Amino acid sequence: MTTTTGGGARTAPATRRPGRPRAALGFLLLGLALAVAALLSLAVGANPLPPGVVLDAVLRTDPTLPDHLVVVEKRLPRTLVGLTAGLALGMAGAVMQGLTRNPLADPGLLGINAGASLFVVGAISLLGATSPGEYVWFAFAGAAVSAVVVYGVSSFGREGATPVKLALAGAAVTAALTSIVTAVLLVDQSSLDQMRFWQVGALAARGLPVVAQTTPFIVGGALVALLLGRSLNGLALGDDVARGLGQNIVRTRILAAVAIVALCGAATASVGPIAFVGLLVPHVARSVVGLDYRLILPFSALASPTLLLACDVIARVVARPGELQVGIVTAVIGAPLFIALVRKGKAVRL
Numbered sequence: 001m002t003t004t005t006g007g008g009a010r011t012a013p014a015t016r017r018p019g020r021p022r023a024a025l026g027f028l029l030l031g032l033a034l035a036v037a038a039l040l041s042l043a044v045g046a047n048p049l050p051p052g053v054v055l056d057a058v059l060r061t062d063p064t065l066p067d068h069l070v071v072v073e074k075r076l077p078r079t080l081v082g083l084t085a086g087l088a089l090g091m092a093g094a095v096m097q098g099l100t101r102n103p104l105a106d107p108g109l110l111g112i113n114a115g116a117s118l119f120v121v122g123a124i125s126l127l128g129a130t131s132p133g134e135y136v137w138f139a140f141a142g143a144a145v146s147a148v149v150v151y152g153v154s155s156f157g158r159e160g161a162t163p164v165k166l167a168l169a170g171a172a173v174t175a176a177l178t179s180i181v182t183a184v185l186l187v188d189q190s191s192l193d194q195m196r197f198w199q200v201g202a203l204a205a206r207g208l209p210v211v212a213q214t215t216p217f218i219v220g221g222a223l224v225a226l227l228l229g230r231s232l233n234g235l236a237l238g239d240d241v242a243r244g245l246g247q248n249i250v251r252t253r254i255l256a257a258v259a260i261v262a263l264c265g266a267a268t269a270s271v272g273p274i275a276f277v278g279l280l281v282p283h284v285a286r287s288v289v290g291l292d293y294r295l296i297l298p299f300s301a302l303a304s305p306t307l308l309l310a311c312d313v314i315a316r317v318v319a320r321p322g323e324l325q326v327g328i329v330t331a332v333i334g335a336p337l338f339i340a341l342v343r344k345g346k347a348v349r350l
Contacts, residue, residue: 026299041078041079042058045074053067078204081210085267086308086309087302089263089264091221091301099232101235113174114177115149117195117273143269146177151166201330213270214270218263222259222301224262233292279338280334283341287341314329
């Protein structure tokens with residue numbers, strides 16, 4: 001079925017959806033991959049541990065055994081941060097691409113990363129914040145404020161916050177905030193030393209307090225995003241068709257913005273700005289489950305933490321005895337994968 005809108009002809013998502021067996025098989029394999037990635041995240045490190053020891057440490061923790069303490073106190077919090085942050089990045093990327101109808105949308109598009117960075121730099125430079133636990137609330141506040149500013153600026157005019165205006169406002173706010181961050185870091189060496197580790201993106205040194213602080217926002221944002229699946233399908237057909245189907249476009253965009261702020265803000269606050277996860281995973285989801293956002297969103301929620309944990313495991317072993325920040329690995333792996341998707345023409349069909 002082809003539907004003609006004000007912006008041209010679009011094809012209804014439901015007509016290009018793979019069969020249910022393929023989608024079900026995709027979810028099954030993805031669930032297994034996520035379980036393997038979580039187990040590797042608990043087992044791989046400076047002191048590799050067999051799966052039996054890892055499971056025993058999680059299920060029957062003995063505080064007198066050093067291996068159990070390594071798993072429970074170090075690797076388990078790191079794995080939980082990867083699971084929650086990955087879920088948030090993937091679902092946020094899917095909602096952003098559906099909301100803006102822009103295949104290149106990611107958490108940096110609406111100024112989320114730039115706003116979080118500005119507030120973290122301010123916390124380090126002005127208030128003396130020194131740990132990830134202290135960065136969380138400032139980063140989350142910065143992400144939320146910048147997203148509200150972008151949405152407010154793009155809402156001016158009769159048409160409201162259209163996809164093009166959101167993208168332009170996001171790019172402008174990102175450029176402005178990044179310039180301020182750069183200016184502060186150039187004159188404050190101590191802030192630069194602390195900021196550079198957060199800005200690369202990492203799962204290490206993020207404890208359970210970070211998980212506890214960000215999880216409520218991620219859960220709330222994820223629930224709102226899942227409820228928007230049908231509405232995002234309508235937006236994919238164009239505003240006119242969505243209105244014709246009885247959808248409230250303004251309400252959908254506001255709820256999507258709330259979900260994006262909660263998910264992106266919490267993820268960026270907990271692990272720093274990590275590139276390519278939110279950009280790449282929704283495209284992979286479309287290639288497996290089709291263009292129905294009711295399937296893309298839960299698929300992204302499983303695929304993103306799988307990718308993030310796998311990259312974190314790689315980051316631990318490629319530079320032994322040290323390790324890389326996971327943000328470096330996601331960039332190295334994500335860039336060629338995204339180029340491959342673009343060359344196959346899968347990354348431009350929304």
